[in-house]
Amino acid sequence: xxxxxxxxxxxxxxxxxGFTAVLMWALLALFTAASGKVPPFQLSGxxxxxxxxxxxxxxxxxxxxxxxxxxxxxxxxxxxxxxxxGYHFFYFTALRNAPAVxxxxxxxxWPLLIVLFSALLPGEHLRWHHxxxxxxxxxxAALIVTRGESLDIDPQYTFGYLAACVCALTxxxxxxxxxxxxxxxxDVVTGFCIATAILSALCHLALExxxxxxxxxxxxAVAGLGLLPVGLAFYTWDHGVKHGDIQLLGVSSxxxxxxxxxxxxxFGFAPLTWVVVAAAVLVTAGAALAAKDSFRKKKA
Numbered sequence: 479x480x481x482x483x484x485x486x487x488x489x490x491x492x493x494x495x496g497f498t499a500v501l502m503w504a505l506l507a508l509f510t511a512a513s514g515k516v517p518p519f520q521l522s523g524x525x526x527x528x529x530x531x532x533x534x535x536x537x538x539x540x541x542x543x544x545x546x547x548x549x550x551x552x553x554x555x556x557x558x559x560x561x562x563x564g565y566h567f568f569y570f571t572a573l574r575n576a577p578a579v580x581x582x583x584x585x586x587x588w589p590l591l592i593v594l595f596s597a598l599l600p601g602e603h604l605r606w607h608h609x610x611x612x613x614x615x616x617x618x619a620a621l622i623v624t625r626g627e628s629l630d631i632d633p634q635y636t637f638g639y640l641a642a643c644v645c646a647l648t649x650x651x652x653x654x655x656x657x658x659x660x661x662x663x664x665d666v667v668t669g670f671c672i673a674t675a676i677l678s679a680l681c682h683l684a685l686e687x688x689x690x691x692x693x694x695x696x697x698x699a700v701a702g703l704g705l706l707p708v709g710l711a712f713y714t715w716d717h718g719v720k721h722g723d724i725q726l727l728g729v730s731s732x733x734x735x736x737x738x739x740x741x742x743x744x745f746g747f748a749p750l751t752w753v754v755v756a757a758a759v760l761v762t763a764g765a766a767l768a769a770k771d772s773f774r775k776k777k778a
Contacts, residue, residue: 489722496718496727502711504737509707511747512699517686518570521700523678526562526671528704529712533668543665550666554659558670561652562712563677568645576638580631583623584642586735590616591650592728593768599657599724608725611768615732618760622735626753653719653728660720667716671709729768736761 537544572581593612597604691697736757742748
């Protein structure tokens with residue numbers, strides 16, 4: 479096996495690892511719906527604390543992982559904490575100041591922005607099918623978020639819309655710029671999670687009233703959030719965007735709202751409609767189009 483083959487295999491593996499984050503994010507709506515009436519920043523603080531504990535177990539068992547923290551540049555810490563906390567801060571701010579449908583759709587521009595911003599990375603080539611695939615994926619996500627209904631953009635919610643735009647820019651910027659810090663080990667994400675938990679707790683104390691989960695089911699939902707979509711997912715995403723096909727990961731991220739809706743249907747939280755079917759076709763077509771180069775390489 480040549481060095482090129484080894485590199486391609488490693489890139490494909492990293493892409494698959496990164497895509498597991500998308501699968502875990504598909505559980506976000508289901509677990510959030512089951513978590514009761516816990517306020518957003520409180521829920522964020524609780525979940526990121528659990529997510530940080532995932533990495534703490536490795537810090538304890540692998541001394542090298544803990545020692546590596548002190549050797550990382552401050553820019554990597556600023557990017558990681560700014561990405562994780564900044565995304566959630568602006569997302570919650572958008573939902574507080576604009577209708578959820580419009581704010582959510584604007585915020586979900588981040589996969590498309592990842593594809594576009596990836597052109598700025600060394601060694602990456604942005605082609606027409608990447609952009610077309612991302613647009614198809616966004617169209618599918620738009621159907622899911624709006625349920626096939628028209629949007630009502632009201633100027634009185636301009637602040638909320640701007641917060642949603644910053645939200646999308648924050649996560650796409652974090653994801654793309656992480657490639658610049660490919661040498662920074664994923665173990666550092668533990669520190670990002672812990673810092674985000676602390677900052678979320680401070681926002682909760684300043685802005686919200688504390689509401690704890692009311693029963694065992696709600697506590698289990700919070701634990702599920704912290705272990706998977708607001709925990710392990712950030713570790714696998716970090717590895718994926720640093721070492722995998724970032725354009726394909728960006729487009730495939732549009733599968734998250736679709737898979738999330740399918741799970742809600744399966745568990746009785748939402749009905750099966752033509753919108754879900756149409757969104758499935760668009761997201762699948764977009765991902766297949768964006769992955770055209772990968773299919774060609776395998777065929778060759």
